[in-house]
Amino acid sequence: MTLATHHLTSYIDRHRQALDRLAGLAPEVQAAAQACVSALQGGGKLLTCGNGGSAADAQHFAAELTGRYRRERRALPAIALTTDSSALTCIGNDYAFEEVFARQAQALVQPGDVLVGITTSGNSGNVVRALEVARERGAFTIALTGENGGRAAQTAHLTLQAPSERTAQIQEMHILLIHVLCETIDDAFVEDRQA
Ligand SMILES: O=C(CO)[C@@H](O)[C@H](O)[C@H](O)[C@H](O)COP(=O)(O)O
Numbered sequence: 565m566t567l568a569t570h571h572l573t574s575y576i577d578r579h580r581q582a583l584d585r586l587a588g589l590a591p592e593v594q595a596a597a598q599a600c601v602s603a604l605q606g607g608g609k610l611l612t613c614g615n616g617g618s619a620a621d622a623q624h625f626a627a628e629l630t631g632r633y634r635r636e637r638r639a640l641p642a643i644a645l646t647t648d649s650s651a652l653t654c655i656g657n658d659y660a661f662e663e664v665f666a667r668q669a670q671a672l673v674q675p676g677d678v679l680v681g682i683t684t685s686g687n688s689g690n691v692v693r694a695l696e697v698a699r700e701r702g703a704f705t706i707a708l709t710g711e712n713g714g715r716a717a718q719t720a721h722l723t724l725q726a727p728s729e730r731t732a733q734i735q736e737m738h739i740l741l742i743h744v745l746c747e748t749i750d751d752a753f754v755e756d757r758q759a
């Protein structure tokens with residue numbers, strides 16, 4: 565067996581073992597999807613943030629909404645707080661790295677919005693601070709974490725805890741969860757092209 569084959573087999577085995585536990589998150593996933601749909605139907609927007617691979621996930625989620633996920637529907641408002649290098653460097657340099665998302669949240673979050681903070685450890689300070697600020701400003705807050713929800717789970721209104729302690733596997737489940745949220749958001753808007 566090659567090393568790559570060994571890794572592929574063990575990744576697949578690990579996912580097989582985790583899938584039943586992931587299915588157990590259905591009530592939380594339904595609640596998260598409903599919160600996103602209600603915010604968007606009420607004129608609110610989604611804001612997303614995360615670090616490293618989770619920054620990519622945050623951008624991926626926002627782009628599925630402003631662009632398109634799977635079915636044709638109107639463009640939906642979503643902003644990833646990870647993309648503006650001027651804002652990130654200014655806030656990181658002049659305040660603190662922990663404030664890079666929170667300061668943008670102070671500027672952008674309105675009551676009725678949803679902020680989604682993505683952190684596999686559950687403990688990235690800048691994600692936790694963004695959840696805190698968004699909550700204070702009247703947004704509904706959702707954390708995507710690993711099995712250990714960490715400080716993010718203590719801060720957010722709702723947490724989707726991917727059942728793993730391995731960063732990579734948590735990320736792989738996060739993107740699955742994000743796509744399920746997008747599928748459910750499509751369900752709500754696909755008949756409503758002019759709204
Ligand atoms: O993609 C990976 C590892 O798979 C890394 O870039 C990873 O996202 C970074 O180490 C992050 O800083 C981890 O942050 P977090 O998920 O604990 O909030």
Ligand SMILES: [Zn+2]
Pocket residue numbers: 617732735
């Ligand atoms: Zn990665």
